[in-house]
Amino acid sequence: MNNEQRIKAYICEKLAPDINPITLPTDIDLLSSGVIDSLSLVRLVVWIEEEYDILMGDIDIAPEDFSTIEMINTFIKRHTISDVTRTRDVSNSTEFLFQP
Amino acid sequence: MKLPLLLNSLNNSAAHFPNNVAIVTDTTAWNYKQLWSRIARFESALTAIALPAHVAVAVTAHKTVDTLALMLALGKQGHTPLAVSPTLGSMVKPMMYNTARVYCELAAANISGQPVVNLVTPDKRQADAMPDADPADSCPLMLTTSGSTGIPKVVKLRTEGVSAFFDWGAEYFQLTRGSRVLSYAPLNFDLSLLEIWMPLAKGATVILADTARATQTGYLQALIRHSRPDLIQAVPMFYSLLCPDSNSYNGVMDEVRHVVFTGDTTPQKLRERVATRFPQSVFHNVYGCTETNNSFVYSADVQAIVRHERLPLGRPINEASYRIITDDGVELDGAGEGELHTSTPFLAHGYTDTKLTANVFYTEYVSHSPYYRTGDRVARDELGQLTLVGRNDFIVKVRGVRTNPLDIEQVLTKMPTVKNAVVVPVNDETCGAVLHAVIEPMQGQTPDGLTMRMFCAQHLPQTSIPRHFHLHKNPLPMTSTGKTDRNSIALFIQPQRNELA
The missing domain is CATH 3.30.300.30 (ANL, C-terminal domain)
Known part of the structure; x- marks a missing residue:
């Protein structure tokens, strides 16, 4: 299972079980299409942190990094090969997501 | 039903139009003479119960001619019936009857065609007379409405209010002697005022839908086709059963003059299906509740009724007035949203529980008019048109x-x-x-x-x-x-x- 399939499986299993993974395009905007809401996106980010061992503390996260499954995959690829400091408190790193 | 207007009218119909049909069931047609005679026989049957004068009596509201006759017989003898659902829980009844000072509960039956009155709750009788000394305080009928605590609230209707409602309904829907009205709602619902009691007061014919088959599409379609009512009033559930999306029946019912939506919001998609079936009808969206009876009505032809995404409440009925109170507790002036308070000529006395009455009924201090807080949230646009937003506590x-x-x-x-x-x-x-x-x-x-x-x-x-x-x-x-x-x-x-x- 590649990254995109894993992300899709997580979304369709944990966040939006009513969606069949086969029908979920990887280029669809997850928030504006209503697939997930901003709080589910926080859960998704936390899962990515744990699943891919990425600490978000020093990473400059832009909202578009998590807009689609493809973009999330790109983000994961970019940061799993970078040297990220792992000692920062990450609790504030997802503030931008807390929008209605 | 202790309403002089209704009882006098029934007496008059029996005397002068004895063969006019009063009530039609699936098996029998009762003319006014037969109905009046049935009421008299139930009066005789009541003597075995030995009721004190002017008490409140619960009646198990099986939707039958005998139950109607029993309620009218009680009214003739000066008692106020409380129509209660046949399925009302036995745990709830004692509390409700105690608050409403109900003397006993009766049920109408017949044995080989002979009227029988059964005493359903023989114990814990309250011997308090209804306060009838002042005619303005007279209560012809009591109905229940759902209570948030699980105990239904008992609403005391007002004689003048019910009489005024009958006059409005007959005039608005052009009902005369010989008109035919479908009765679909359970007898203990406030909808029965328009579907049963008002037509009887005006010498019209009531078509009683069979409760046991009330959810069968085939039965309802056949009932409308064969009974040809002039007026149908029902909640959206009835119309979705009558006009299902998947039904192969494509006939139209073009003898129905008035189709009334009530009780809940009727979705646009359902209205489209109903409009197809009733191409000649005038459609009405009626807003009201047990405490106020109908307060607003929106009437439209077949094109207009499907045009709105959400039906307007329409205009206040008769001299009904209303206030919209915002979340800040001030009266809205102009466009905006808030809780609807209404004052209608049909307003009830209140509940039998005076504390509950004080919570939602009040006298407005400028006009000195009695108002009822509906708990419904409405929006008013720049043109003054009202739409129902939902229950205030739904938001x-x-x-x-x-x-x-x-x-x-x-x-x-x-x-x-x-x-x-x-x-x-x-x-x-x-x-x-x-x-x-x-x-x-x-x-x-x-x-x-x-x-x-x-x-x-x-x-x-x-x-x-x-x-x-x-x-x-x-x-x-x-x-x-x-x-x-x-x-x-x-x-x-x-x-x-x-x-x-």
């Missing part, structure tokens, strides 16, 4: 944004694959409320979660997109009043909520 906050689940339901039911939708807010520490949409699909359809989410995203703010969607393959459960049973639906999603937590 929830989702991530800080005020959200009306009914708006979301309305959007979802626009989807061709969705027959019914209910949105249930579930309390959540972080979000305030998490929205669960429960979807009843059209027959043979399985709406896809992604499609529903994208449809919501196109038509609603992001905070109004439900986080969870649940398919409900069977028809959504309904309450006894024909409204969606939100409590049962909340239980339906409970196991799935636990899984998602």
Whole structure:
């Protein structure tokens, strides 16, 4: 299972079980299409942190990094090969997501 | 039913129009002479009960001619009937009867055609007379309405209010001697005032739908075709049964002059189906409740009734007046949203529980008019047109944004694959409320979660997109009043909520 399939499986299993993974395009905007809401996106980010061992503390996260499954995959690829400091408190790193 | 107007009219009809049909059931037609005679025989049967003068008497509201005759016989003898659902729980009755000072509960029956009065609750009689010394305080009938504590509230109707309502209804719907009115609602509902008691007071014919077959599409279609009512009044459930989306029956029912929507919001999609079946009818959206009776009416032809996404409340009936009170507690002047307070000529005395009455009935200090807080939220636009937004206590906050689940339901039911939708807010520490949409699909359809989410995203703010969607393959459960049973639906999603937590 590649990254995109894993992300899709997580979304369709944990966040939006009513969606069949086969029908979920990887280029669809997850928030504006209503697939997930901003709080589910926080859960998704936390899962990515744990699943891919990425600490978000020093990473400059832009909202578009998590807009689609493809973009999330790109983000994961970019940061799993970078040297990220792992000692920062990450609790504030997802503030931008807390929008209605 | 202790209403002089009605009793005098029945007496007059029996004397001068004895062969006119008063009530039609699936098996029998009762003319006015027979009905009046039946009432007299129930009066005789009541002597065995030995009721004190002028007491409140509960009547098990089986929808039969005998029950109607018993209620009228009680009224003739000066007693006030309280119509109670035959399915009302036995645990609830003692508390309710105690508050309403009900002397006893009676049920009408017949043995080999002979009227019989059964004493349903022989114990714990309250011997308090109804306060009839002042005619202005006279109560012809008591009805129940749902209570938030689970104990129904007993509403005391007012003689003048009921009489005025009969006059309005007959004039507005052009009912005369010989007109035919369908009665679909249970007898203990306030809808029976327009469907049963008013037509009888005007010498018209009441068509009693068989309660046992009231949810069968084939029966309802045949009933309308054969009985040819001039007036149909019903809740959306009736119309969705009568005009199902998948039904092969394509006939029109063009003898019905008036089709009345009441009790709940009638979705646009359902109105389209109804309009197809009743191409010659005038349509009415009636707003009211047991405490006020009808307060607003919107009337439209077949084109106009399907045009609105949400039907307007229309104009106040007779001299009804209203106030809109904002969340800040001030009266709205101009466009905006708030709780609807109404003052109608049909207003009830209040509840038998005076504390409950004081909570929602009040006298406005400028006009000195009696008002009732409906608990319904309405919006008024710049032109003064009112629309129902929902129950005041339905509005929830989702991530800080005020959200009306009914708006979301309305959007979802626009989807061709969705027959019914209910949105249930579930309390959540972080979000305030998490929205669960429960979807009843059209027959043979399985709406896809992604499609529903994208449809919501196109038509609603992001905070109004439900986080969870649940398919409900069977028809959504309904309450006894024909409204969606939100409590049962909340239980339906409970196991799935636990899984998602």
